Amino acid sequence: MSKEITNIITEIKIIIIGKSGSGKTSYVNRWIKNTFNETYKSTIVSEFSHKTYIFKNKTYKINLWDLAGQDHFNSLIKAFCKEAKGCITMADILLPSSLNDALNWKKTLDENETLSDGSNIPNILILNKYDLINSEKKDFNVIEEFVKKNKFDAWFKTSAKTGENIKESIDTLLEIVINKLNDINDCDSSRFKNSLALEPRKCSGIDILRNKQSGCC
Ligand SMILES: Nc1nc2c(ncn2[C@@H]2O[C@H](COP(=O)(O)OP(=O)(O)OP(=O)(O)O)[C@@H](O)[C@H]2O)c(=O)[nH]1
Numbered sequence: 001m002s003k004e005i006t007n008i009i010t011e012i013k014i015i016i017i018g019k020s021g022s023g024k025t026s027y028v029n030r031w032i033k034n035t036f037n038e039t040y041k042s043t044i045v046s047e048f049s050h051k052t053y054i055f056k057n058k059t060y061k062i063n064l065w066d067l068a069g070q071d072h073f074n075s076l077i078k079a080f081c082k083e084a085k086g087c088i089t090m091a092d093i094l095l096p097s098s099l100n101d102a103l104n105w106k107k108t109l110d111e112n113e114t115l116s117d118g119s120n121i122p123n124i125l126i127l128n129k130y131d132l133i134n135s136e137k138k139d140f141n142v143i144e145e146f147v148k149k150n151k152f153d154a155w156f157k158t159s160a161k162t163g164e165n166i167k168e169s170i171d172t173l174l175e176i177v178i179n180k181l182n183d184i185n186d187c188d189s190s191r192f193k194n195s196l197a198l199e200p201r202k203c204s205g206i207d208i209l210r211n212k213q214s215g216c217c
Pocket residue numbers: 018019020021022023024025026027037038039040041042043044067068069070128129130131132158159160161162
């Protein structure tokens with residue numbers, strides 16, 4: 001009789017929201033392909049990409065939904081936020097109106113989707129285009145207060161152009177998401193690592209995908 005040998009991959013959906021031109025697509029391209037393009041090509045509706053990512057000795061499939069940032073696409077959040085487990089809210093560090101915009105995006109998300117325990121989707125604020133400012137002249141205390149007051153889980157200054165803080169920011173978000181999902185669902189994939197897979201198992205927090213191979217007992 002043949003047995004199935006199972007490699008488990010945990011799949012996590014992350015959405016990226018924020019004002020048009022703030023650098024969402026550039027951030028994704030930097031993280032996924034390590035590339036950067038100066039030419040601005042606005043995203044229409046959304047772009048999906050994914051990356052298999054080893055994080056803390058476990059393999060994850062990170063599904064990234066990069067949403068168009070134009071204001072009239074705000075309703076896109078409603079269509080794309082379903083089952084999201086984490087969010088990156090992006091703002092342009094050069095634009096004073098950026099924080100307010102970011103807050104509006106976050107509010108729309110919080111009104112439309114939660115984790116299975118009713119809590120907000122873990123959400124980090126990214127101030128992108130950090131390469132374009134003189135950081136010594138910028139007062140970041142205001143940002144700290146804004147982040148605390150509006151319950152973002154963390155914030156980062158990033159540059160999709162230079163790559164600064166791209167990996168650090170997404171690693172932080174993943175850590176927050178994974179800890180939270182494990183807390184609320186007790187759904188740690190490592191528990192299933194050597195189990196025999198008969199049916200794909202779906203937790204409300206994390207989808208467990210099973211890559212099945214035939215093997216011999
Ligand atoms: N200097 C600099 N330019 C950046 C950075 N990130 C993005 N850009 C530029 O900003 C412009 C807009 O970037 P996108 O990544 O397309 O912005 P977006 O948020 O996806 O925009 P929409 O798709 O319209 O919502 C492009 O010309 C990028 O090259 C950055 O960190 N530094």
